[in-house]
Amino acid sequence: MIYYLFLTHDQNGDGFLDGHELRQAFTDFGDEDGSKYISLEEVSEMIDHVLEEDDLNGDGLISWSEYLESQSYHHQA
Incomplete structure (x- = not known):
């Protein structure tokens, strides 16, 4: 389901x-x-927040691995 949302x-x-x-x-x-x-x-504001928090390598893009890690983190919080 998460991968489907990303795709x-x-x-x-x-x-x-x-x-x-x-x-x-x-x-x-x-x-x-x-x-x-x-x-x-x-x-x-939302885009800035996502890129600040979830763009781990700072390239201005959210990769699948960054997306997955952010989803795992947000579900634990």
Whole structure:
């Protein structure tokens, strides 16, 4: 299931999630308050947070291994 979610948002099939793909993923899931509307400011903040926390090698992309590690970490917390 987790791999399916990653592949669904890896629109160009390169094995990484970039800022554009992350933006689409966040808008697909909607706002944290449960509404379907999410502002550009919220999306930018979320992307910055994900890249800061989960982009372990600092290349500006989220690889499958980084995604998997972040999912494991967030489910333990």
